Amino acid sequence: MATLKPVRGTQDVLPAENRQLRYVESVAFGVAQIYGYGEISTPIFEFTDVFARTLGDTSDIVTKEMYSFEDRGGEGITLRPEGTAGVARAVMSGGLQQDLPLKLFYRGPMFRYERPQKGRRRQFGQVGVELIGVAGPLADIEVIALGHQFLDRLGVGAQVTLELNSLGDTQSRAAYRDKLVDYLQGFEDQLSDDSRERLTRNPLRILDSKNEGDRKIIGGAPVLSDCLNDESRDFFDAVKAGLEKLGIAFEINSRLVRGLDYYCHTAFEFTTNDLGAQGTVLAGGRYDGLFEQMGGRETPGIGWAAGVERLALLTGETVAAPRPVAVVPVGNEAEAAALDLTQELRRAGVAVDLGYSGNMKKRMKRAGNLDARFAVLLGQDELARGAATIRDMDSGEQSEVSLSQVAEHLRQSGA
RNA sequence: GCGAAUGUAGCUCAACUGGUUAGAGCACCGGCUUGUGGUGCCGGGGGUUGGGGGUUCAAGUCCCCUCGUUCGCCCCA
Structure with missing residues (x-):
């Protein structure tokens, strides 16, 4: 592990x-x-x-x-x-x-x-x-x-x-650096270890120290803006x-x-x-x-x-994933039709998820977990009529739509 | 690199001064409901308590080491 x-x-x-x-x-x-x-x-x-x-x-x-x-x-x-x-x-x-x-x-x-x-x-x-x-x-x-x-x-x-x-x-910075080092050298033995080391290496950085003792000393230090x-x-x-x-x-x-x-x-x-x-x-x-x-x-x-x-x-904000449409086939014969419909919708630019397996209840639950906006239900009854049932997952309202109209219907509903 | 805290199920946390098979909520899976999710009820899976070593009759609990995380220092976005 x-x-x-x-x-x-x-x-x-x-x-x-x-x-x-x-x-x-x-x-x-x-x-x-x-x-x-x-x-x-x-x-x-x-x-x-x-x-x-x-x-x-x-x-x-x-x-x-x-x-x-x-x-x-x-x-x-x-x-x-x-x-x-x-x-x-x-x-x-x-x-x-x-x-x-x-x-x-x-x-x-x-x-x-x-x-x-x-x-x-x-x-x-x-x-x-x-x-x-x-x-x-x-x-x-x-x-x-x-x-x-x-x-x-x-x-x-x-x-x-x-x-x-x-x-x-460059000129101003160099002038200030000299002044600052002059000042700080008077307190060399009081500076923190880190800052004492920076005195020669990178004195400007001492100004940024969070060490309490350093800060006291810095309080009286010459100010950069005076050297511009x-x-x-x-x-x-x-x-x-x-x-x-x-x-x-x-x-x-x-x-x-x-x-x-x-x-x-x-x-x-x-x-x-x-x-x-x-x-x-x-x-x-x-x-x-x-x-x-x-x-x-x-x-x-x-x-x-x-x-x-x-x-x-x-x-702190969370960004929600886009809400898909879930295609839910009911029964084995509907799976082939569901695959066709899914592909058609995706080609039309609709985000579609299909529960890959399980009975209708499972697939509906998955659709809910995906925060699907609509579910498209395909069963024997609908297929016999060349139609599908579209369920609004928020309101629970359902309506039957002819298969050829599903993409258009979803688009108009904002999916 | 330095100092301190912390580490138990996927997540959030329990487990009195070390004492039998480590619990709960949420999540997940199944059932009530074999064409309907989000509420309810019933049931289930899941943990070598971060890892290793030690003390002890007995360790999630104590000690040491190690890894990760968190907070501060350093530094920086």
């Missing part, structure tokens, strides 16, 4: 749950299309370099969370831990930089070797968008508005808060003004830094308090340095990704 279990952090998704997940994805894609995005699919695995070089050597994803292996040809391969790097690689491989700006939507599984928790799996679904090739703040505004509208359409708008920050351009140069500040102001104009509420969170190295300027997260520790539901930011870092031409970009399972948990 133990060996028949799925690998830790993975799970089998049955039809009822899949309907919810597909629903989340389809809402996302629907809204993305309204904004002019087309869907791109990239491979589920890439050369390890694609992720290692873009995410940064200091990110936790690269240092301990990647599913990496060597394939039979000796190539270093990694199951994608996120979507942006693969999309950027595809844009460069395909020469798509000639077609800027690009508006791309993606969906699919991602893989991270993490300790599973509620809303956190080793294989999980993401939907995401990337707007590539637009340097101005209008891109940031549109991408955030798209995320906002998506969450709204899903019906979780009231449960989430948009947090916003600016990391500034004029250009970065103007950019951020423009983004904020745009969101206000669109009526999209946000909170400035100066401690918001993204985990991945390629981000600059705008960083944002839609978070909720309804999912325990995994509160981030949709997050993204601007990544103007990414393409260069991958060895390509400098190309600005901004995007976000959202966790499909987390959003499905948040909506």
Whole structure:
């Protein structure tokens, strides 16, 4: 039995749950299309370099969370831990930089070797968008508005808060980093072990620490927004003004830094308090340095990704399966006729189920369990008259309809 | 990777301080009703109590190991 279990952090998704997940994805894609995005699919695995070089050597994803292996040809391969790097690689491989700006939507599984928790799996679904090739703040505004509208359409708008920050351009970020390290070094012996290590590796991340002692120290730390140069500040102001104009509420969170190295300027997260520790539901930011870092031409970009399972948990709604019509033959001779009728209805686009075996009572019960809208009863009597009895499973009303009219009758009844 | 909790039938849960064949509800199957589901009544199948080891006359119950899950840390969608 133990060996028949799925690998830790993975799970089998049955039809009822899949309907919810597909629903989340389809809402996302629907809204993305309204904004002019087309869907791109990239491979589920890439050369390890694609992720290692873009995410940064200091990110936790690269240092301990990647599913990496060597394939039979000796190539270093990694199951994608996120979507942006693969999309950027595809844009460069395909020469798509000639077609800027690009508006791309993606969906699919991602893989991270993490300790599973509620809303956190080793294989999980993401939907995401990337707007590539637009340097101005209008891109940031549109991408955030798209995320906002998506969450709204899903019906979780009231449960989430948009947090916003600016990391500034490279120059601003470097200036801030120096200031922050200066400040924190004064408290080095008081910082948590994790944070002390990050002091040299990735000091900005200390701002995000949940350790109580750390937070006290952070409270007095210099603020990133004070270090933005004029250009970065103007950019951020423009983004904020745009969101206000669109009526999209946000909170400035100066401690918001993204985990991945390629981000600059705008960083944002839609978070909720309804999912325990995994509160981030949709997050993204601007990544103007990414393409260069991958060895390509400098190309600005901004995007976000959202966790499909987390959003499905948040909506709490179940998505009902479509209601079929059940064809119920009575007696052996009726089975052949039932098969014909079933096929005819299916060709006409009607969803049909037939109880495969058993007496009428059993088949009716199965029809009930399938939540059938109508049952089509075929017995000796009906067959002799070239007809079938159609039963409305909700009202219990029955009427006899000639066989040739069954499809039409059902269609008119809304089946 | 660290800390804590937890694991009994398909699902939700019982089983006093360790004490005879581990129970219930729901679900499933059959019958009352051999041409009618959703309500009712009667009956039935189903558990090596996550797995392994140990303590004991006796372990679902205590101890150790292991696997899974949950909550937090870390990190992130």
